[in-house]
Amino acid sequence: MTAAIAVALAMVAITATAVVFTGDPVRQAVTLSVFGLTLSVLFLLLQAPDVALAQIGVGAAVVPLMVMLTLRRIRRHR
Amino acid sequence: MSRPARLVLFLVAAAGVAALLVVAFLDLPPFGSPFHPYRDRAVAAAVAHATANVVGSVTFDQRGLDTLVEETILLGSVAGAAALLRPSKEERENTTVPEGGRVLEATKLTGYLLLPVTLLVGIDVVVHGHLTPGGGFQGGVLLGTAVHLLYLTGHYRALDRVRPLPVFDSGEALGAAAFAALGIAGIIAAGAFLGNILPFGTFGELLSAGTVPVFNIAVGVEVASGVIVLLAKFLEQALRVQREAVS
Numbered sequence: 001m002t003a004a005i006a007v008a009l010a011m012v013a014i015t016a017t018a019v020v021f022t023g024d025p026v027r028q029a030v031t032l033s034v035f036g037l038t039l040s041v042l043f044l045l046l047q048a049p050d051v052a053l054a055q056i057g058v059g060a061a062v063v064p065l066m067v068m069l070t071l072r073r074i075r076r077h078r
Numbered sequence: 079m080s081r082p083a084r085l086v087l088f089l090v091a092a093a094g095v096a097a098l099l100v101v102a103f104l105d106l107p108p109f110g111s112p113f114h115p116y117r118d119r120a121v122a123a124a125v126a127h128a129t130a131n132v133v134g135s136v137t138f139d140q141r142g143l144d145t146l147v148e149e150t151i152l153l154g155s156v157a158g159a160a161a162l163l164r165p166s167k168e169e170r171e172n173t174t175v176p177e178g179g180r181v182l183e184a185t186k187l188t189g190y191l192l193l194p195v196t197l198l199v200g201i202d203v204v205v206h207g208h209l210t211p212g213g214g215f216q217g218g219v220l221l222g223t224a225v226h227l228l229y230l231t232g233h234y235r236a237l238d239r240v241r242p243l244p245v246f247d248s249g250e251a252l253g254a255a256a257f258a259a260l261g262i263a264g265i266i267a268a269g270a271f272l273g274n275i276l277p278f279g280t281f282g283e284l285l286s287a288g289t290v291p292v293f294n295i296a297v298g299v300e301v302a303s304g305v306i307v308l309l310a311k312f313l314e315q316a317l318r319v320q321r322e323a324v325s
Contacts, residue, residue, distance in 0.1 A: 002110075049211035050133040053203065057219030062305060065226070069312040076316070 001045070008042040029067040036060035128278040129287035130209045137213065138293040142272035145293075146257055149300060153254045156304040163311040165319045181232035189231035196224035204298035208287040214297025221298065222305025234317060243310055246303040253300025260289060260296065 015035040022028040036059025043052035079087075107113050124135035137145045165171050200220035207213030228237040264273030279286035 050131075050213065050216065053212050053216035054219065057216060057223060061223045062219065062309070065223075065309065066312055069309075069316040073312075073316040073319075 005042070005045050008038065008045050011038040012042050025067065025071055029064040029071070032067065033060050033064040036063070125281070127274055127288060127290075128281040129290055130282050131207065131211065131213070133211070134208045134213050134290050134294065135287070138208075138290045138297075139274050139288070142261065142293070145297070146261060146272065149254055149257055149297060152301065152304055153250060156250065156308050159308055160311045163315050165315075169319050171314065171318050171320075181230075186231045189227045193224060193227045196220060196227065200224055200302070204294055205291070206284075207294035207298075208290040209282065209284070214294040215301050217294075218298040218301025219305055221302035222309070225306060226309060229313065234313070237313075241306055241310065243307065246306045246310075249303035250300050250307060253296050253298075253303060256296035257293065257300070260293060264289075 012035070015031065015038045019028060019031045019035050022031045036055060039059060040052040040055040043049075043055055120136055120140060121132050123140055124130075124132040127135060127139055129135035129139060200217045202217070203212035203220055204214055204217030207217065225237065225241055228240065261272040264275055265271050267273070267275040274288040274290070276288040276292070278288050285291075
């Protein structure tokens, strides 16, 4: 169990770093979504399934979708 | 401020925060230790109210006030975002709904297959919130996003038809109002705001945990409507609003 938590923590650290170093905001919405997924896996392993469920919905779906739509709106008017 | 000065300021501040964090972490109980005073009390209180999902008991029974404030924040954020996303003076909204672009057949198929499944899972997560992990918020987000699978299949028109916005506008307000009304019912029946006034029932049954499942449904309606309204405003701005030519 501890090994699984260590792996999940490492994945969170790696994907979070990937989000920070993604320059293009469109790509960043995708890496942000992946980061949200790894975070929810970590929550699940830490025995917080309620938080993991909320994280999947908000972090992996709603927020990246809002970012994508905002970018589309901005680009259309350039 | 010059760049080196900013860097020095940041490094000093970061060192201070790091030192405070180290001091705080050194005093924490070790990771994964069995010492959980709050858990012991929360689990006992949840079992006393026949609530199988202790997290649900904490959110809607033991700390209902916190959740009321959270739901109010959500309501306020959605209302604020919707107000900001209104078409401004130099913009006008297209009355014709744009056609979707070309979508891969595989994407369409996946969307159609997943739509009923996601809706069902969302309802399941809301209704069983007092028994299994999940609840009104998680289920509500699932339900709110499920509808947007229609947009992913390329049918913005279909999405526009299945979600009449006025219905969800009032759905959000009704969910929030139901939460507050349940709280006031608690004052009248039990003498405490948000008190658990319904019979607790048998532990693990669908009809158990008193008011917790009712709260879950109220929050589920509010959150699902909130997500739908919020994403609808973003979609409108991205697809329908046109900026008029600057004269």
